[in-house]
Amino acid sequence: MTDAVAQDEVRQPAKELTVGEDIAIEMDGVHKWYGEFHVLKDINLTVNTGERIVICGPSGSGKSTLIRCINRLEEHQKGKIVVDGNELTGDLKNIELVRREVGMVFQQFNLFPHLTVLENCSLAPIWVRKMRKVDAEEIAMKYLERVRIPEQALKFPGQLSGGQQQRVAIARSLCMSPRIMLFDEPTSALDPEMIKEVLEVMVELAESGMTMICVTHEMGFATAVANRVIFMDFGEIIEQNEPHEFFNNPQHDRTKLFLSQILH
Amino acid sequence: MVDAAQTYEAGQHPDLPPPRSEVGVLGWVKHNLFSSPLNAALTILAVWFLWMLLPPLIDWMFLDAVWTADSRKECWAKMEEPEGAACWAFIKGRFQLFVYGFYPHDSRWRVNLSFVLLVMAIVPVLYDKMPGRKFGLWYAMAFPFLAGWLLVGGMETITGLLILAAVEALIGAVLVQLVCKMVFGFSPSYSTVYLANLIGNIAYIVVGNLLAYVIGLILAIVESVFGISLAMVVAIIPFISIISGFFLYAAIFGISISHPEFGPMGIRRAWQLALSAWIVATLIGLVMGIFGDLVFDASAYWNYFGLKVIDTDQFGGILLTLVIGVTGISFSLPIGVLLALGRRSSMPVLRILCVLFIEFIRGVPLIALLFIASSMLNFFLPPGTSFDLLLRVLIMVTLFSAAYIAEVVRGGLQAIPRGQIEAADSLGLTYVKAQALIVLPQALKISIPGIVNTFIGLFKDTTLVLIIGMLDPLGIGRASLADAAWSGLSREVYLFVALFFFICCFSMSRYSLYLEKKLHTGH
Numbered sequence: 001m002t003d004a005v006a007q008d009e010v011r012q013p014a015k016e017l018t019v020g021e022d023i024a025i026e027m028d029g030v031h032k033w034y035g036e037f038h039v040l041k042d043i044n045l046t047v048n049t050g051e052r053i054v055i056c057g058p059s060g061s062g063k064s065t066l067i068r069c070i071n072r073l074e075e076h077q078k079g080k081i082v083v084d085g086n087e088l089t090g091d092l093k094n095i096e097l098v099r100r101e102v103g104m105v106f107q108q109f110n111l112f113p114h115l116t117v118l119e120n121c122s123l124a125p126i127w128v129r130k131m132r133k134v135d136a137e138e139i140a141m142k143y144l145e146r147v148r149i150p151e152q153a154l155k156f157p158g159q160l161s162g163g164q165q166q167r168v169a170i171a172r173s174l175c176m177s178p179r180i181m182l183f184d185e186p187t188s189a190l191d192p193e194m195i196k197e198v199l200e201v202m203v204e205l206a207e208s209g210m211t212m213i214c215v216t217h218e219m220g221f222a223t224a225v226a227n228r229v230i231f232m233d234f235g236e237i238i239e240q241n242e243p244h245e246f247f248n249n250p251q252h253d254r255t256k257l258f259l260s261q262i263l264h
Numbered sequence: 265m266v267d268a269a270q271t272y273e274a275g276q277h278p279d280l281p282p283p284r285s286e287v288g289v290l291g292w293v294k295h296n297l298f299s300s301p302l303n304a305a306l307t308i309l310a311v312w313f314l315w316m317l318l319p320p321l322i323d324w325m326f327l328d329a330v331w332t333a334d335s336r337k338e339c340w341a342k343m344e345e346p347e348g349a350a351c352w353a354f355i356k357g358r359f360q361l362f363v364y365g366f367y368p369h370d371s372r373w374r375v376n377l378s379f380v381l382l383v384m385a386i387v388p389v390l391y392d393k394m395p396g397r398k399f400g401l402w403y404a405m406a407f408p409f410l411a412g413w414l415l416v417g418g419m420e421t422i423t424g425l426l427i428l429a430a431v432e433a434l435i436g437a438v439l440v441q442l443v444c445k446m447v448f449g450f451s452p453s454y455s456t457v458y459l460a461n462l463i464g465n466i467a468y469i470v471v472g473n474l475l476a477y478v479i480g481l482i483l484a485i486v487e488s489v490f491g492i493s494l495a496m497v498v499a500i501i502p503f504i505s506i507i508s509g510f511f512l513y514a515a516i517f518g519i520s521i522s523h524p525e526f527g528p529m530g531i532r533r534a535w536q537l538a539l540s541a542w543i544v545a546t547l548i549g550l551v552m553g554i555f556g557d558l559v560f561d562a563s564a565y566w567n568y569f570g571l572k573v574i575d576t577d578q579f580g581g582i583l584l585t586l587v588i589g590v591t592g593i594s595f596s597l598p599i600g601v602l603l604a605l606g607r608r609s610s611m612p613v614l615r616i617l618c619v620l621f622i623e624f625i626r627g628v629p630l631i632a633l634l635f636i637a638s639s640m641l642n643f644f645l646p647p648g649t650s651f652d653l654l655l656r657v658l659i660m661v662t663l664f665s666a667a668y669i670a671e672v673v674r675g676g677l678q679a680i681p682r683g684q685i686e687a688a689d690s691l692g693l694t695y696v697k698a699q700a701l702i703v704l705p706q707a708l709k710i711s712i713p714g715i716v717n718t719f720i721g722l723f724k725d726t727t728l729v730l731i732i733g734m735l736d737p738l739g740i741g742r743a744s745l746a747d748a749a750w751s752g753l754s755r756e757v758y759l760f761v762a763l764f765f766f767i768c769c770f771s772m773s774r775y776s777l778y779l780e781k782k783l784h785t786g787h
Binding site: 071072073099100102103106108110111112113114123124127128172176 | 702705
């Protein structure tokens, strides 16, 4: 089955990917409701530093809601979430501390259209980490080079292609030197030619040891880089396993159904 | 010439020029004016209409008009037939009245200077390619107070006190440095001391005045309710002000704790600086007070500066319109933005207060608010106090405009996709920074047409002060028509007033288009 997922779309990582000992994220009995609708049911998840997790599942299964709870873009009503040692409660100070260490990349890029690419990237270091403008711009250029678009620094987001915009979005999050990166369907709004350039950046990021949680449908990426693939359906974590086992030996019926639908 | 029937190989077609009649002026005329028989007929009709209308109008307004005369009779005598042309002599004669109102002749240089300063303040705000724009913006913020002092005169105004604070800070800073050196043994730099001294002075004067006023108010109420005479207590008020000044200074200088200049002795140095500054400022204040009653009461002292006080009842004409219009526009925008943000806030009390304010203002006509300002406000304030009618009008007009701006800006805020705020949040920006750096720039840009629209409306609404007895250009026009020697020339008067308003409003409109074009960053 995994052969059908074109392996050559994403290059194989060059070195051993190690996972650390410390716990980066811990979710304990987490429930969430939107009004009457029970969107997350009893989520228990532990992510170690350096781990790469891919979350997949049908739409409406709560995957995006799950990762948005990690940086408090959504609030959970029951259970405990601890990120990098900080528990996420209503305490604003804690939330701000967590958000500095957790970067997020969105499906719709969410770049700031009234600022240039360079300003987009240097904004947070200047205003949150209180760096001087020259230092922030230096860091921004460094990450723009890392995502391979340094020549676009003075353009506005509206002048870039989708793949370029998403890479800028990744660079923008990286400029804050986060310890955890969250990806919410980063390639779902892109043309096929552009998906590859973004995935390459993400693979390279994974190789550098970043803790990553990715909601994505790109199973080639999962196979290449993930330590664990998690399948969610109707708000519950149905199954989680390392990629090879997950794709070749799904345990649950619902997992089998889902895999049969996407890996035709 | 290219043969239309010629064919080319796939991928070999050259770039050809378009046919002559489809582009350029001829092309435009053909497509827009004569594109169909109906359109051609309408074009001819329109041209005939303009031909019938324009030449007589231009004749009446300019070519046959009379520019010099001493009365209407004389004016009409100079024309072919009475009312056959415009009598601009009337406007020329009354021009000073239209522009300055009843402002005293010998002080009109102050109005002219204010106008020049206004232009100097507007340019950096409107055009960002100006070099040294940063200083221009600081100056623009100080401008309303400076102009207020220039036009009204006297030192009792806020500007007067601010100038006093600045002058004392200048002189006082030197003395403070001396005290620090001799008594405490360290020498802070002049600029540090001056800046902190200035802020301290302003706070001292503002809080001192406020405290004195509030305590005086309380004492007056207590006196009238309980019938006790509290004359003894009244004498203590100045000392309360002085003591309060110390804590203000301490607070200001507390900020300088982290200043590298003070080194490891930071906190102690800051307190010593505060003490020196307070002593110096109080001594200077007492010395100045000896030559008058108290620092804020010696009118004779203020006239030494040469700007005699001019009653705002004498403002009129274009001066009045500009004063109300510029003040209303420049203060209502920030207030309106804050109201809009407050209305969208998640704090229920703040939100309800903002909604109540906006809905109350929108539910009441501006004329009614002006009536409240002119007659009813006196009932709500303690007896004996009253403040200037023009100031009350300015406050009402500003609040009125702020409510409308709030709704326009709220519309703009609603148009910003949620993803922008989520992105800002995920980067760790606080609410204030996210709004200031990400949301408001985009929202204000979208709201420009609505905001400029409201401002243009506000500018024209200033004419409503007619109702409470203040004379704007329209009011002066109508008053002039009452003059027997010139009655009957209403067309000229109204045309002139309309021209003034049209020039101002059209300029604002054009500027708004320029702004939209400039801010268009391709999204």
